[in-house]
Amino acid sequence: AQSVTQLGSHVSVSEGALVLLRCNYSSSVPPYLFWYVQYPNQGLQLLLKYTTGATLVKGINGFEAEFKKSETSFHLTKPSAHMSDAAEYFCAVSEVYSGAGSYQLTFGKGTKLSVIP
Amino acid sequence: DARVTQTPRHKVTEMGQEVTMRCQPILGHNTVFWYRQTMMQGLELLAYFRNRAPLDDSGMPKDRFSAEMPDATLATLKIQPSEPRDSAVYFCASGLKRDGYTDTQYFGPGTRLTVL
Numbered sequence: 001a002q003s004v005t006q007l008g009s010h011v012s013v014s015e016g017a018l019v020l021l022r023c024n025y026s027s028s029v030p031p032y033l034f035w036y037v038q039y040p041n042q043g044l045q046l047l048l049k050y051t052t053g054a055t056l057v058k059g060i061n062g063f064e065a066e067f068k069k070s071e072t073s074f075h076l077t078k079p080s081a082h083m084s085d086a087a088e089y090f091c092a093v094s095e096v097y098s099g100a101g102s103y104q105l106t107f108g109k110g111t112k113l114s115v116i117p
Numbered sequence: 118d119a120r121v122t123q124t125p126r127h128k129v130t131e132m133g134q135e136v137t138m139r140c141q142p143i144l145g146h147n148t149v150f151w152y153r154q155t156m157m158q159g160l161e162l163l164a165y166f167r168n169r170a171p172l173d174d175s176g177m178p179k180d181r182f183s184a185e186m187p188d189a190t191l192a193t194l195k196i197q198p199s200e201p202r203d204s205a206v207y208f209c210a211s212g213l214k215r216d217g218y219t220d221t222q223y224f225g226p227g228t229r230l231t232v233l
Contacts, residue, residue, distance in 0.1 A: 090160065
């Protein structure tokens with residue numbers, strides 16, 4: 001069974017500071033990994049995803065994440081926080097099988113990011 | 118810009134009433150998911166469909182919840198009778214899955230349900 005742990009339900013950073021949101025996963029097969037962002041009263045928007053290939057993945061709005069198999073981690077970073085980054089961020093894992101198999105997502109509990117002016 | 122649409126966006130109802138939520142997946146997507154988001158449980162998968170056929174609904178309370186896809190452009194989630202504990206935001210997502218290829222899941226804006 002797959003699972004996701006996001007360390008820290010709330011993270012506060014100053015505007016211009018580094019953003020680091022932590023995500024660890026467990027999966028019985030090579031996983032697909034995702035970060036989604038949710039702004040208040042909105043749906044989830046994909047930030048970035050890792051499927052295969054390069055382990056450093058770049059996404060929208062200046063975010064990136066690195067897949068580290070040995071650490072079973074997929075932490076999200078952004079060099080310089082902006083006020084508009086304040087939102088809730090969800091890490092998700094999918095165990096992907098060929099053919100007609102499932103690719104359902106298992107989500108972490110989310111990390112709410114606050115950006116202090 | 119193709120998007121998943123959901124109706125209604127907000128629903129307030131009284132306990133015992135029937136609630137129907139609708140989702141229009143992105144054209145061409147063959148997989149539709151229903152998720153529920155609450156403060157306590159976070160995001161939970163309720164059910165999903167592939168090519169309109171239900172593949173897994175193990176996350177759904179069977180006695181009161183039902184999910185269907187009458188056609189490729191419409192997915193419905195019904196609660197009958199509704200209870201206060203069903204209050205949550207319900208998200209629909211769609212994606213494309215075929216041999217050797219797996220697409221991202223694209224989420225709709227959600228239906229915020231309040232059961233009084």
